[in-house]
Amino acid sequence: MIRRLACLVIAASVALPLLHRTVTAAERASPTVVELFTSQGCSACPPADALLGDLAKRPGVIALTFNVDYWDYLGWADTLAQPANSKRQRWYAERFKMRYTYTPQIVVQGVLQGAAADLAEVNAQIVQASGMRGLALRLERAEGGIRLHLPATETDGAAQVLLAAYDHRRDADVAKGENAGRRLTYTNVVRKIVPVGTWNGTAQTLDLPWDKAWGEKCVVIVQNLESGAILGAAELPW
Numbered sequence: 001m002i003r004r005l006a007c008l009v010i011a012a013s014v015a016l017p018l019l020h021r022t023v024t025a026a027e028r029a030s031p032t033v034v035e036l037f038t039s040q041g042c043s044a045c046p047p048a049d050a051l052l053g054d055l056a057k058r059p060g061v062i063a064l065t066f067n068v069d070y071w072d073y074l075g076w077a078d079t080l081a082q083p084a085n086s087k088r089q090r091w092y093a094e095r096f097k098m099r100y101t102y103t104p105q106i107v108v109q110g111v112l113q114g115a116a117a118d119l120a121e122v123n124a125q126i127v128q129a130s131g132m133r134g135l136a137l138r139l140e141r142a143e144g145g146i147r148l149h150l151p152a153t154e155t156d157g158a159a160q161v162l163l164a165a166y167d168h169r170r171d172a173d174v175a176k177g178e179n180a181g182r183r184l185t186y187t188n189v190v191r192k193i194v195p196v197g198t199w200n201g202t203a204q205t206l207d208l209p210w211d212k213a214w215g216e217k218c219v220v221i222v223q224n225l226e227s228g229a230i231l232g233a234a235e236l237p238w
Contacts, residue, residue, distance in 0.1 A: 030134020030232045031062045032126055033221060035107040036116055037089045038186075040078040041071035043178035048104030048116035053187035061126065062219055062233055064166060065189045068103060076177030080170055080189055088193065095228040110223055110230040135232025139220055145210040146236060148220055155201035159222050159231055163208055164193040165215030191215045 036052040038045045049065070056063035068089055069081035089101045096113055104116035109129035114121045138149040148161070170189045174182050192214045197206050199222055210218060219235040 032129045034063045037105045039071040041177045042103045045104045110228040137232045137234040139234040148206045150204040152203040161197040162221040
């Protein structure tokens with residue numbers, strides 16, 4: 001409990017020189033990816049969950065909810081939590097040089113983070129991220145899956161291509177823990193996130209697997225492996 005309450009007031013941001021230069025023809029204004037790490041066992045999280053729902057309605061924003069499982073020991077096992085979500089948050093903590101993870105945490109475009117309770121800060125980070133360069137990704141349906149077209153452009157190191165499947169809305173009735181007796185609503189709940197390829201700046205076309213049982217929608221994210229910066233993203237309703 002102390003870990004969560006103490007770090008709600010801590011925020012950090014990272015500006016990457018690569019993200020501020022002349023935009024090439026292979027680049028354009030790319031959607032800004034906003035990730036919320038939350039838990040049904042966290043009493044401070046419901047307002048952040050509502051905020052994420054509002055952000056998901058904004059044009060040019062891809063807002064995703066990642067339920068984590070490390071608060072389950074408090075008496076309620078989060079019904080939407082995935083171990084991969086907690087692993088992703090720990091991966092971010094390493095890049096932000098943080099000694100811990102916490103909820104509710106917002107990560108914007110992979111390089112800005114802060115307490116999701118601070119609406120002004122979240123808005124400022126989205127504005128900052130919207131000025132960063134983004135890859136002109138093209139995502140389309142293909143037989144047996146989906147097809148991703150990656151452009152050729154200058155890049156700084158290898159990037160990972162991630163496929164995330166999510167449901168638009170999930171409700172949860174919480175019987176125990178800090179939110180006992182409450183029905184919580186979540187938006188764009190990630191049910192599966194997996195690496196599906198790498199990209200090194202060359203033009204590529206990748207055929208990716210897709211199963212409608214994974215989720216209602218999918219988003220592809222291209223992310224720098226070293227810095228965590230999201231270089232581009234595209235989503236496709238199924």
